[in-house]
Amino acid sequence: MAANNNSDPILDEGGGGGVKHEAAGEAGEGKGGGGGAAATQAPAAMLPRSGSRPQLDLSGAAIHGNLEDRNPTILLPNQSDDISHLALDIGGSLIKLVYFSRHAEHSSEDKRKLSTKRRLGMLNGGRRSYPVLGGRLHFVKFETGKLNECLDFISSKQLHRGGVDSPSWCSGAQPDNIVIKATGGGAFKYADLFKERLGVSLEKEDEMDCLVAGANFLLKSIRHEAFTHMDGQKEYVQIDQNDLFPFLLVNVGSGVSIIKVDGHGKFQRVSGTNVGGGTYWGLGRLMTKCKSFDELLELSQRGDNSTIDMLVGDIYGGLDYSKIGLSASTIASSFGKTISDDKELSDYRPEDISLSLLRMISYNIGQISYLNALRYGLKRIFFGGFFIRGHAYTMDTISFAVNFWSKGEAKAMFLRHEGFLGALGAFMSYEKHGLDDLRIHHLVERFPMGAPYISWMEKFVQKGTQITAPVPVGFPVTTGMGGFERPTAKGDILRSDASAALNVGVLHLVPTLDVFPLLEDPKMYEPNTIDLDLNEYKYWFKILSDHLPDLVDKAVASEGGTDDAKRRGDAFAHAFSAHLARLMEEPAAYGKFGLANLLELREECLREFQFVDAYVSIKQRENEASLAVLPDLLMELDSMNEEARLLALIEGVLAANIFDWGSRACIDDFDMFKKRMLADKKGQPYKRALLFVDNSGADVVLGMIPLARELLRNGTEVVLVANSLPALNDVTANELPGIVAEAAKHCGILRKAAEAGGLIFDAMAGIQDDLKDEPVSVPLMVVENGCGSPCIDFRQVSSELAAAAKDADLLILEGMGRSLHTNLNARFKCDTLKLAMVKNQRLAEKLFNGNIYDCICKFEPVHLT
Numbered sequence: 116m117a118a119n120n121n122s123d124p125i126l127d128e129g130g131g132g133g134v135k136h137e138a139a140g141e142a143g144e145g146k147g148g149g150g151g152a153a154a155t156q157a158p159a160a161m162l163p164r165s166g167s168r169p170q171l172d173l174s175g176a177a178i179h180g181n182l183e184d185r186n187p188t189i190l191l192p193n194q195s196d197d198i199s200h201l202a203l204d205i206g207g208s209l210i211k212l213v214y215f216s217r218h219a220e221h222s223s224e225d226k227r228k229l230s231t232k233r234r235l236g237m238l239n240g241g242r243r244s245y246p247v248l249g250g251r252l253h254f255v256k257f258e259t260g261k262l263n264e265c266l267d268f269i270s271s272k273q274l275h276r277g278g279v280d281s282p283s284w285c286s287g288a289q290p291d292n293i294v295i296k297a298t299g300g301g302a303f304k305y306a307d308l309f310k311e312r313l314g315v316s317l318e319k320e321d322e323m324d325c326l327v328a329g330a331n332f333l334l335k336s337i338r339h340e341a342f343t344h345m346d347g348q349k350e351y352v353q354i355d356q357n358d359l360f361p362f363l364l365v366n367v368g369s370g371v372s373i374i375k376v377d378g379h380g381k382f383q384r385v386s387g388t389n390v391g392g393g394t395y396w397g398l399g400r401l402m403t404k405c406k407s408f409d410e411l412l413e414l415s416q417r418g419d420n421s422t423i424d425m426l427v428g429d430i431y432g433g434l435d436y437s438k439i440g441l442s443a444s445t446i447a448s449s450f451g452k453t454i455s456d457d458k459e460l461s462d463y464r465p466e467d468i469s470l471s472l473l474r475m476i477s478y479n480i481g482q483i484s485y486l487n488a489l490r491y492g493l494k495r496i497f498f499g500g501f502f503i504r505g506h507a508y509t510m511d512t513i514s515f516a517v518n519f520w521s522k523g524e525a526k527a528m529f530l531r532h533e534g535f536l537g538a539l540g541a542f543m544s545y546e547k548h549g550l551d552d553l554r555i556h557h558l559v560e561r562f563p564m565g566a567p568y569i570s571w572m573e574k575f576v577q578k579g580t581q582i583t584a585p586v587p588v589g590f591p592v593t594t595g596m597g598g599f600e601r602p603t604a605k606g607d608i609l610r611s612d613a614s615a616a617l618n619v620g621v622l623h624l625v626p627t628l629d630v631f632p633l634l635e636d637p638k639m640y641e642p643n644t645i646d647l648d649l650n651e652y653k654y655w656f657k658i659l660s661d662h663l664p665d666l667v668d669k670a671v672a673s674e675g676g677t678d679d680a681k682r683r684g685d686a687f688a689h690a691f692s693a694h695l696a697r698l699m700e701e702p703a704a705y706g707k708f709g710l711a712n713l714l715e716l717r718e719e720c721l722r723e724f725q726f727v728d729a730y731v732s733i734k735q736r737e738n739e740a741s742l743a744v745l746p747d748l749l750m751e752l753d754s755m756n757e758e759a760r761l762l763a764l765i766e767g768v769l770a771a772n773i774f775d776w777g778s779r780a781c782i783d784d785f786d787m788f789k790k791r792m793l794a795d796k797k798g799q800p801y802k803r804a805l806l807f808v809d810n811s812g813a814d815v816v817l818g819m820i821p822l823a824r825e826l827l828r829n830g831t832e833v834v835l836v837a838n839s840l841p842a843l844n845d846v847t848a849n850e851l852p853g854i855v856a857e858a859a860k861h862c863g864i865l866r867k868a869a870e871a872g873g874l875i876f877d878a879m880a881g882i883q884d885d886l887k888d889e890p891v892s893v894p895l896m897v898v899e900n901g902c903g904s905p906c907i908d909f910r911q912v913s914s915e916l917a918a919a920a921k922d923a924d925l926l927i928l929e930g931m932g933r934s935l936h937t938n939l940n941a942r943f944k945c946d947t948l949k950l951a952m953v954k955n956q957r958l959a960e961k962l963f964n965g966n967i968y969d970c971i972c973k974f975e976p977v978h979l980t
């Protein structure tokens with residue numbers, strides 16, 4: 116990495132003059148998020164931010180968090196080490212921005228959460244235990260020719276001063292002293308303009324350092340970053356961290372750099388070529404009069420390069436030159452045909468020119484890269500840079516060249532964040548950004564539809580239907596000629612810039628997420644049960660589209676049916692339909708995407724349009740109705756013998772009273788579970804059970820809570836695990852304590868356990884205490900799972916759940932989302948019971964050769980697995 120500039124920050128004697136910005140909470144916060152009571156803001160002397168030498172600024176220090184803690188966190192409101200928020204890569208053609216916005220501070224931790232954390236041994240004296248504060252990394256680009264737009268964007272979002280999204284204590288540096296990391300030639304060329312327009316100094320970072328740091332970060336931290344692209348097929352590659360280096364990094368910007376990377380900060384620029392993206396765009400513009408790079412690329416898709424390129428067949432009378440392995444369709448000489456006849460430029464179709472140029476440059480890059488890989492014995496070549504633009508034909512052409520010349524030995528791979536390597540690397544060069552410490556499970560990528568600098572309202576209401584999915588254009592017609600063998604880039608649809616940006620989402624940094632410790636083999640774990648091939652995609656897209664009007668109605672009603680809610684409802688429907696269309700067109704556009712991701716995307720999209728909880732009133736109604744019948748159910752259960760009761764409880768969970776055990780069960784391990792519960796280890800109950808609850812109403816109240824009660828009665832601690840954020844009618848961790856408290860009014864077992872688990876405090880005073888003299892109960896607790904989806908991905912759960920899992924010896928996963936769509940085949944380190952009713956005919960047939968409303972009761976004792 117480049118050496119840091121050692122200039123000391125200059126203390127601003129003026130004090131308190133920093134610009135204060137409102138902490139504008141953005142929608143779509145994503146998973147989890149840090150908690151903590153907001154500290155009182157104190158006016159204080161501000162330290163100017165120095166990118167390279169953050170210093171501790173103690174001014175305005177205040178106690179932050181709960182005073183019950185022995186060592187509460189001390190918040191340094193003017194401390195600047197975590198506000199490295201903007202970095203730039205100013206290239207010859209494009210300016211790339213990476214910026215960080217803080218998550219809005221969440222509400223303070225309530226008594227329940229603190230008590231659960233204490234019980235789970237999670238209170239560590241208030242020290243900050245996470246490597247980095249939660250927030251989001253955004254990726255934005257501008258044409259260098261439109262630098263003013265970029266400056267306006269930075270200025271409108273106040274990115275150079277900490278950002279409008281940052282809490283006010285984040286900001287405050289005097290504009291004159293603000294330093295922003297920048298790389299690329301423009302960091303030198305436009306430094307004065309940045310100073311003049313924004314009052315900021317650009318601190319230059321070496322371009323190669325940045326490219327390598329950016330690539331290494333992406334390959335280490337993003338699960339679905341690298342992919343191969345051959346014959347129109349995109350395939351994500353799981354990179355083994357221990358087997359990443361060495362590799363060749365080829366950055367195709369205006370020109371091309373070829374870098375051999377041996378480790379973090381260890382690399383050598385081994386070659387390059389001046390024939391790159393700038394060459395394609397420059398020559399293309401001159402020859403076709405195209406107005407933009409994308410227009411030129413789009414033209415190529417309708418081109419036929421055989422009118423321009425001289426092919427082997429043109430020279431050999433239509434024959435292959437098989438002796439040296441050249442087919443008749445091989446390009447013998449790019450643009451070779453244009454020398455031999457007397458045509459003018461205007462006689463050639465711009466489409467053909469563009470395709471010829473694209474192939475010439477892509478093959479050339481592929482070939483030079485391969486030769487360098489050969490030179491250093493490298494098998495993997497990662498291509499980055501904005502020339503590639505996720506363009507299928509370009510990637511296929513490069514892959515083809517690498518594959519052809521290496522005879523299949525070397526592999527061309529591409530990066531989803533291809534254009535942002537330099538900017539990301541510049542961002543990494545701030546000290547104390549904490550990104551080095553992040554692991555894959557701390558990052559959640561989201562794909563908001565709102566344009567980066569236009570509010571959703573402007574975008575979706577003013578522009579309306581323009582913002583729908585891009586209209587697919589036809590495949591390029593190359594008439595089968597040219598190239599080594601013609602690459603066939605199916606699905607090579609060129610998107611408008613706005614939608615192409617959707618390939619790269621906003622990276623949410625959520626340091627509170629953990630890998631679930633009871634996963635048997637986290638490396639092999641795959642949450643989704645079925646692979647979505649195109650047919651499956653079509654099927655689920657239809658289900659989701661059909662369901663959309665009803666969901667919009669519910670969402671709008673949940674916000675009082677106001678005009679604003681209606682507008683947001685329309686915007687949501689547009690945005691979600693656009694997502695579906697985008698994925699239909701290219702299923703791998705957002706990384707490897709399964710059904711769980713699709714279902715989560717819908718919830719995220721609702722949140723983006725500020726629908727907090729579409730099912731809120733439905734959930735309340737159903738909870739109330741179910742609580743009203745709970746006492747009768749409990750009485751009935753208590754009148755049964757143990758065996759009958761266990762069966763009734765499982766039946767209750769499976770169908771919340773509509774399931775008839777006489778009906779077909781496609782997996783029925785009930786007897787095995789019964790044996791374990793009742794016979795096998797009598798006197799040895801499970802120590803702690805984690806119950807992953809699903810829906811509100813009957814499901815939780817008449818199903819899971821009575822089952823929890825049975826376990827508690829047997830002396831098993833119970834942790835109810837519920838969603839952190841709403842998803843459909845699923846009960847959330849915030850709602851559960853209230854429901855449990857209501858249920859506990861009718862049941863001493865629940866009451867004692869809920870008290871022991873810190874779920875109810877004084878609320879129960881005044882209720883007749885019929886169990887006063889009974890021994891202290893095992894606790895009933897509630898923890899959040901870290902998700903806002905009907906499914907669960909055990910690679911990313913809340914730290915609270917991870918802590919609760921440490922002593923658990925029984926998991927009960929309930930519902931279709933959590934135990935069927937996901938995790939049906941997941942293996943855990945402790946006994947696991949998966950309960951679900953199959954509410955979909957196709958899935959019942961596909962998975963079990965069964966029928967809709969069949970049930971699964973799958974028990975996987977650990978000693979048998």
Ligand SMILES: CC(C)(COP(=O)(O)O)[C@@H](O)C(=O)NCCC(=O)O
Pocket residue numbers: 658714809810843905929930931932933936954955956
């Ligand atoms: C959305 C769901 C995963 C929720 O199911 P749950 O987890 O609540 O049992 C499930 O209802 C589902 O896949 N529904 C689609 C079924 C259909 O309309 O055919």
Ligand SMILES: [Mn+2]
Pocket residue numbers: 809810843844845905930932
């Ligand atoms: Mn559900």
